Amino acid sequence: MTASVYPHVQPTDPALLTKKDFQTDQDPRWCPGCGDYSILAQVQRILPELGIPKEQIVFISGIGCSSRFPYYMNTFGMHSIHGRAPAIASGVKTLRPGLSVWVVTGDGDALAIGGNHFIHALRRNMDLKILMFNNRIYGLTKGQYSPTSEQGKKTKSSPAGAPDYPFNPISVALSAEATFVARAADIDAKGLPAVLERAAKHKGSAFIEIYQNCPIFNDGAHDYLTDRKTKADHELRLEHGKPLRFGPKLEKGVALDARMQPVVVDVAEYGEDRLLVHDEQNDSLAYFLSRLVHPAFPTPVGVFRCVERPSYDQLVEEQIDTARGRKVQSVQQALEAGETWTIT
Amino acid sequence: MLEKHTEVLESVAIRFAGDSGDGMQLTGTQFTETTALAGNDLATFPDYPAEIRAPAGTLGGVSGFQLNLSSRDVFTPGDEPDVLVAMNPAALKVNLPDLKPGGILILNTEQFNDKNLERAGYKSNPVEDGSLAAYRVYPVDITGLTLKSIADVGLNQRAAVRCKNFFALGLAYWMFNRTLDHTIAWIEQTMAKKDALAAQANMKALKAGHAFGETAEIFTHSYVIPEANIAPGKYKNITGNEATAMGLLAAMQLSGLEMFLGTYPITPATDILHHLSKYKHLGVKTFQAEDEIAGICSAIGASYAGGLAVTTTSGPGLALKSEAMNLALMIETPLVIVNVQRGGPSTGLPTKTEQSDLLQALFGRNGESPIPVIAAKSPGDCFDCAIEAARIAITSMTPVLLLTDGYLANGSEPWRIPQLTDLPRIPVHFHTEPNGFQPYSRDERGARPWAIPGTPGLEHRVGGLEKANLTGNVAYDGGNHELMCRLRADKIRRIADDLPATEVHGNLDGDVLVVGWGGTYGAIRAGVDKVLRDGHRVAHVHLRNLNPLPNDLGAILHRFKRVLVPEINLGQLSRILRERYLIDAVGYNRLQGKPFKESEIARAVLAELERV
Ligand SMILES: Cc1ncc(C[n+]2csc(CCOP(=O)(O)OP(=O)(O)O)c2C)c(N)n1
Ligand code: SF4
Ligand SMILES: [Mg+2]
Numbered sequence: 001m002t003a004s005v006y007p008h009v010q011p012t013d014p015a016l017l018t019k020k021d022f023q024t025d026q027d028p029r030w031c032p033g034c035g036d037y038s039i040l041a042q043v044q045r046i047l048p049e050l051g052i053p054k055e056q057i058v059f060i061s062g063i064g065c066s067s068r069f070p071y072y073m074n075t076f077g078m079h080s081i082h083g084r085a086p087a088i089a090s091g092v093k094t095l096r097p098g099l100s101v102w103v104v105t106g107d108g109d110a111l112a113i114g115g116n117h118f119i120h121a122l123r124r125n126m127d128l129k130i131l132m133f134n135n136r137i138y139g140l141t142k143g144q145y146s147p148t149s150e151q152g153k154k155t156k157s158s159p160a161g162a163p164d165y166p167f168n169p170i171s172v173a174l175s176a177e178a179t180f181v182a183r184a185a186d187i188d189a190k191g192l193p194a195v196l197e198r199a200a201k202h203k204g205s206a207f208i209e210i211y212q213n214c215p216i217f218n219d220g221a222h223d224y225l226t227d228r229k230t231k232a233d234h235e236l237r238l239e240h241g242k243p244l245r246f247g248p249k250l251e252k253g254v255a256l257d258a259r260m261q262p263v264v265v266d267v268a269e270y271g272e273d274r275l276l277v278h279d280e281q282n283d284s285l286a287y288f289l290s291r292l293v294h295p296a297f298p299t300p301v302g303v304f305r306c307v308e309r310p311s312y313d314q315l316v317e318e319q320i321d322t323a324r325g326r327k328v329q330s331v332q333q334a335l336e337a338g339e340t341w342t343i344t
Numbered sequence: 345m346l347e348k349h350t351e352v353l354e355s356v357a358i359r360f361a362g363d364s365g366d367g368m369q370l371t372g373t374q375f376t377e378t379t380a381l382a383g384n385d386l387a388t389f390p391d392y393p394a395e396i397r398a399p400a401g402t403l404g405g406v407s408g409f410q411l412n413l414s415s416r417d418v419f420t421p422g423d424e425p426d427v428l429v430a431m432n433p434a435a436l437k438v439n440l441p442d443l444k445p446g447g448i449l450i451l452n453t454e455q456f457n458d459k460n461l462e463r464a465g466y467k468s469n470p471v472e473d474g475s476l477a478a479y480r481v482y483p484v485d486i487t488g489l490t491l492k493s494i495a496d497v498g499l500n501q502r503a504a505v506r507c508k509n510f511f512a513l514g515l516a517y518w519m520f521n522r523t524l525d526h527t528i529a530w531i532e533q534t535m536a537k538k539d540a541l542a543a544q545a546n547m548k549a550l551k552a553g554h555a556f557g558e559t560a561e562i563f564t565h566s567y568v569i570p571e572a573n574i575a576p577g578k579y580k581n582i583t584g585n586e587a588t589a590m591g592l593l594a595a596m597q598l599s600g601l602e603m604f605l606g607t608y609p610i611t612p613a614t615d616i617l618h619h620l621s622k623y624k625h626l627g628v629k630t631f632q633a634e635d636e637i638a639g640i641c642s643a644i645g646a647s648y649a650g651g652l653a654v655t656t657t658s659g660p661g662l663a664l665k666s667e668a669m670n671l672a673l674m675i676e677t678p679l680v681i682v683n684v685q686r687g688g689p690s691t692g693l694p695t696k697t698e699q700s701d702l703l704q705a706l707f708g709r710n711g712e713s714p715i716p717v718i719a720a721k722s723p724g725d726c727f728d729c730a731i732e733a734a735r736i737a738i739t740s741m742t743p744v745l746l747l748t749d750g751y752l753a754n755g756s757e758p759w760r761i762p763q764l765t766d767l768p769r770i771p772v773h774f775h776t777e778p779n780g781f782q783p784y785s786r787d788e789r790g791a792r793p794w795a796i797p798g799t800p801g802l803e804h805r806v807g808g809l810e811k812a813n814l815t816g817n818v819a820y821d822g823g824n825h826e827l828m829c830r831l832r833a834d835k836i837r838r839i840a841d842d843l844p845a846t847e848v849h850g851n852l853d854g855d856v857l858v859v860g861w862g863g864t865y866g867a868i869r870a871g872v873d874k875v876l877r878d879g880h881r882v883a884h885v886h887l888r889n890l891n892p893l894p895n896d897l898g899a900i901l902h903r904f905k906r907v908l909v910p911e912i913n914l915g916q917l918s919r920i921l922r923e924r925y926l927i928d929a930v931g932y933n934r935l936q937g938k939p940f941k942e943s944e945i946a947r948a949v950l951a952e953l954e955r956v
Contacts, residue, residue, distance in 0.1 A: 005600035005772045012800045055800045076797040079807030087638035091645025120634040323625035331597040340580045341381045
């Protein structure tokens with residue numbers, strides 16, 4: 001094989017990168033106050049810190065307000081077609097394992113039209129960083145209910161309330177075997193960059209559900225979690241090895257009752273040593289945590305699951321190495337393989 | 345010793361037919377390879393049942409393999425077999441209508457019992473009731489003789505019965521004066537590794553079949569087909585699907601690119617995946633996606649990342665890929681889409697051949713969306729067409745559709761193995777210069793630069809939204825949109841400027857021009873040759889490039905009084921030719937899941953001559 005057709009280039013020095021290097025000359029087309037702005041700012045903030053040359057970063061998106069994201073990132077990028085970004089990104093990553101490949105998608109893009117690609121990319125442990133902006137609505141098409149809208153949601157397409165039961169994206173991702181699963185809110189200036197960095201450093205399929213506010217079609221959907229007044233009452237920050245505590249003074253905790261059901265307890269009364277302790281490598285716990293749903297329970301944010309297993313591109317490279325000993329060693333030999341005869 | 349006669353034949357078509365569990369495909373393949381080694385030209389056509397496990401003995405479970413061998417050029421597997429080997433009543437029932445009057449019929453009498461006769465719908469036993477009087481019938485207890493010949497091997501009854509196809513093969517080898525050498529070697533080298541006992545039994549059955557021909561009184565004649573005049577070189581027998589896979593491998597080598605195949609299994613295209621998945625270490629990454637959409641989308645990702653990107657499918661899968669094809673068209677990235685056509689619409693006839701996806705290939709997308717379309721004409725031609733598809737895709741930065749069909753995919757012919765060093769390289773140029781880089785600037789072919797991730801200073805965004813000319817930024821302005829639609833169309837039209845002159849076979853002008861495309865080539869060429877030999881002024885043009893059509897086609901069409909377009913559909917190319925060249929092209933259309941016969945093409949041409 002002649003690899004010489006590929007450009008021989010010197011990677012640029014990532015140490016010199018700043019947030020500015022990741023901004024483009026295109027003006028974002030999101031509505032004023034849209035949560036997408038803060039997500040963009042956080043991503044642009046953490047990328048220079050990852051030590052990856054800018055030209056090796058690729059952002060692939062589907063269709064939706066959220067999927068406009070690549071236009072505003074000065075990296076390689078593709079704004080593709082509705083729901084298909086994980087499939088396209090899988091091709092990029094499999095051919096070129098050296099690239100850092102990110103997927104930006106919406107709740108409709110990832111879980112409705114693209115549900116199939118989404119779960120299969122995760123199950124394969126494709127080394128993609130999938131950021132799903134969950135505004136629990138179809139923004140771009142002006143406000144229809146989405147697979148994550150709450151049951152009974154009244155929208156233009158569901159004047160009597162949506163009869164659908166919603167997906168729980170974290171449960172879906174865990175069931176689909178994602179090796180890294182996390183959640184953060186758009187304006188969480190501490191939590192969001194933290195999980196973005198963890199995801200970037202994870203080798204394998206990384207999924208982050210980002211609660212995103214759409215002030216136009218679903219304003220305030222996540223206010224209980226992001227509003228300074230109510231945040232502490234509802235936010236359960238997950239920390240590996242630490243007991244599950246929340247509340248303004250961390251006075252509340254999550255434990256299992258005798259029927260193995262989650263209960264919210266008073267820590268002082270119940271005793272800290274009887275609380276559940278977070279373990280990112282415990283599958284059952286991760287799923288259990290994903291089922292803690294507002295308003296009956298606090299909303300967990302942070303990393304639900306982080307486990308190591310070989311990624312798809314690594315497994316493919318291994319197979320290639322194993323195959324090197326094969327009898328057929330060139331394309332010409334492949335053409336001549338099998339039963340042949342010579343006419344003179 | 346019984347006296348046996350040897351007759352010399354110019355060509356003969358043989359069909360092996362039996363239950364799908366009877367090993368007819370293996371029998372046919374072995375006979376084919378032996379025939380090729382003997383220096384005959386040949387063509388084959390396997391015919392599988394649609395269901396993998398149709399009930400034994402039923403009409404739905406019949407599997408057949410036909411091969412045409414000759415001392416002349418062979419264009420097709422043959423219209424009507426001269427010889428039919430039928431392993432059970434169902435196989436006889438399904439295949440007898442095709443057998444030539446007076447043809448040879450070898451029947452496995454053991455299977456003609458009441459149960460099987462009833463399953464096949466026979467009221468009385470055709471071996472005995474005189475209904476086969478028009479044929480030369482050889483009733484042979486193939487099962488019984490097989491069991492007797494291998495009794496000492498010690499296989500259980502079921503495994504022993506399975507050896508009967510090797511008895512039949514041995515008998516056929518005797519009848520056509522073929523040596524057993526090739527099959528013996530195959531049994532020793534391949535079969536013995538998997539199951540030594542079965543190999544030993546099959547070897548005995550093969551030899552017993554051959555000896556039976558030599559000694560049994562009912563066989564008085566054997567036949568010799570002299571060697572054909574074949575160009576020197578190294579050959580192998582190749583199916584269309586294997587040739588497509590090999591052509592893609594060759595294109596990978598000729599371009600210096602790595603290859604990526606994103607695909608989802610579908611009959612009759614899956615074998616391309618099977619073949620390519622063996623060559624990971626040569627630079628091919630195959631990805632079995634979750635569906636056809638992911639197949640093409642992953643390939644688009646790989647193309648964007650700088651690979652020779654391929655997706656393979658059949659009709660229903662092509663329908664699923666439409667939206668993504670337009671993404672590739674819009675971001676102007678190279679992509680080879682192989683559509684192995686089968687009977688449609690919907691799930692249609694999955695294992696049968698048809699040419700009914702031409703209009704889908706040309707027009708089955710939203711918006712103004714021209715995509716180059718090329719079609720292979722024979723199993724071996726799939727190799728050349730795959731290279732051609734990759735060449736157009738890369739040099740014009742566009743998705744390209746390659747059409748083959750079920751008949752080409754599974755049919756085979758001897759193929760002269762090319763030396764890759766003799767084939768022209770496919771030039772690839774990756775853009776690297778950041779200064780003045782414009783993602784949607786164009787070269788002399790109208791192709792935009794291939795600027796892949798990893799190249800410093802070329803960071804840019806592409807996507808399905810309309811692009812501003814040159815910069816590639818999102819642009820909603822109407823004037824720009826029309827300009828871009830015209831630029832994209834013009835890029836495809838210009839591909840015709842690189843095409844060689846169209847070959848006109850027969851008279852350069854005259855009464856009837858027969859225009860075909862795709863897998864009907866062999867039947868049309870043979871049919872037209874028959875009419876030419878009778879001195880008529882006719883000709884045959886077979887189109888490889890269906891979009892853009894060759895620049896010289898219009899002038900050629902206008903040199904003939906009538907234009908006849910045979911197609912295995914209800915008239916698709918004929919519609920294009922009428923519209924494009926304002927001529928009264930008439931179709932000859934059949935779609936019964938079978939390739940054309942040479943004789944029916946000849947008759948259609950003669951009928952058209954009457955109208956001149
Ligand atoms: C094939 C296809 N079907 C439908 C659409 C219309 N469409 C565009 S975006 C969208 C929903 C987007 O919702 P989501 O993914 O939640 O993104 P958001 O706009 O909320 O960020 C739909 C239905 C489309 N562009 N393509
Ligand atoms: S519609 Fe909603 S999601 Fe879309 S840009 Fe406006 S605010 Fe953001
Ligand atoms: Mg949304």
